[in-house]
Amino acid sequence: MPTPFRDALNSGKFMITAEIGPPKGVNLDEMTNNIDLLKDKVDALNVTDNQSSAMRYPSLGGCLLIKERGGEAVLQMTCRDRNRLALQSDLLFAYSRGIKNVLCLTGDSITVGDHKQAKGVFDLDSVQLLKTIRTLQSGKDLGGNDLNGAPEFCAGAVITPEAHPIEPQLHKFKKKVDAGAEFFQTQAVYDINNLKNFMKYARQFKVKIMAGMVLLTGAKMAQYMNANVPGIFVPQPLIDELAGAEKGKALQKGIEIAGRAIKTLKDENICDGVHIMAIGREKLVVDILAAAGL
């Protein structure tokens, strides 16, 4: 079953995807503007699912809006908020409305979010969710019952190339491939050598890998991420470069760094594309792409 996203993946082109963060409320103006701004500049737009365990307008709603505006959407689905029945129902609904690309995630813990007493569901994990999608495709649900009409999806997952220790991640990567993942969007990578090492392992599998990129707005942000975000390692030279930028030009420097990284990935054919995460600053994606010469 072709989808524009799957076709792009299979064409061998350098993939570009970005993220749209839904609002906390029903005012969809900003989200609509961001979608319009980016829809023709990327191969697909992910919509996050209650990102960082903060309650937001649903990912599925965001994807429908993208489709309405003429873009290609990737539905991000976490296992934190819904049990296996709800997840399967949502998948059926998504398919029926033409949303056929899904990124399967486990989901951040409840404790990092803004509803700290909520129950974290985690009835399934990301691997089981991938398997669930393939099960639905085969015409059955997780209870073993026959479906009246089976959906089809282009399914993907996430991996952290700079995780420490790396070995469990590599095993998990294989597990996700075996469970049916056809594409991966990675956690943000800043050290190209680490990514190259990871790709050496990953290339044995027939999957497409888009390197994640989070825009660094300054040295402080880089240091914060090093200290607090698992699997992110901004190398000292980059921190120094950001710190050395002229006053008020740190953001510009960050865009330059991101652009440079993307260009390197493309020119040296290190991986199959890039996934740009600029939540809250979606407009800057355009600048980053320009800085990369794309």
Place this chain on the structure above:
Amino acid sequence: MVDVFEPKVVAFCCHYCAYSAADLAGSMRLEYAPNVRVVKLMCTGRVDIIHLLKAFEDGADAVYVAGCEEGACHFLEGNLRAKQKVAIAKRLLKEMGLEPERLEMFHISASNAPLFAKAANEMTERARKLGPNPLKREIVKAT
């Protein structure tokens, strides 16, 4: 006729250090408050929280545990355990409505007679300032 309040202070002292210091204070003719009743143990590790609470239930105005200096306990860690128990007992005293300042832990080496005297005086003064054990007022009220 008004009785001047003379605090009743109970001191749990270990044989190897605090009690030796008490003996030495005696030989040195050091003066300290006569209000202290010494309970001698081989080691302050023997003190249980319930002993401390019972002392207050029976009318003590102040209670303290005097053991060896940290690291010098004859039985290795008895004094450290006593320190922990005193800390817990202070919390319990607060819970039940008694002042935690009435209870204290001291670490006194065998040769430190002056510190033994100081502790005795300090706890007696604390009891004097805080007034009689509130339970005793209840006992008096009842009679």
Place this chain on the structure above:
Amino acid sequence: MIVGERKPFDEIKDKIGQFKKVLILGCGTCVSVCMAGGEKEVEILASELRVANKLAGKDVEIGQATIKRQCDREFIEPVVENAREYDAILSMACGAGVQLVSDVVAPVPIIPALNTDFIGITESEGVWVERCRACGNCLLAETGGVCPVTRCAKGLLNGPCGGTNNGKCEVSPEKDCAWTLIYQRLDKQGRLDLFDKYNPPRNHQAVVTPGRVTKS
């Protein structure tokens, strides 16, 4: 064993406030080990209540007793007659013991003095940690003896998640990442094939609430 903690003193005091004669009943098994409701703790609580009541000018008779455990009728029976002489029983057992005593000594009201927290082990002196969720479907053979249901913050069966950080969990830097532990354990055992095995979704109805086990 079952691990619990004594409720805050004020809460206990309030809950038994209306009674004139209270029996504090301790339990000699799990809650003795975790120093929450054994004979010693009964003595301490009795002392605290006596003092607090005296200071408040309340005249309350406090009785004390500790039985081997409160989850077996045979240990409760010998104290039933005595217990029925009281207005209320303050039980220092886990929730299970509180309920059986309540059944056996009915209609005397039972007040729990503990909050029951989890099934766990003694990690070190004075430290008890959760190890078992009583899920009814033990998969410790698959995970090298490390339980992901209790020790993984998300209870994942195919971990680790992306939040794993140098062997620690994203929820707290003091918490170990269970799946990193599982990986290391299986690696040492030369059984990484178990790590690669797909674990299907959990059976959450393995033990239907309320659980019931019979021996046939």
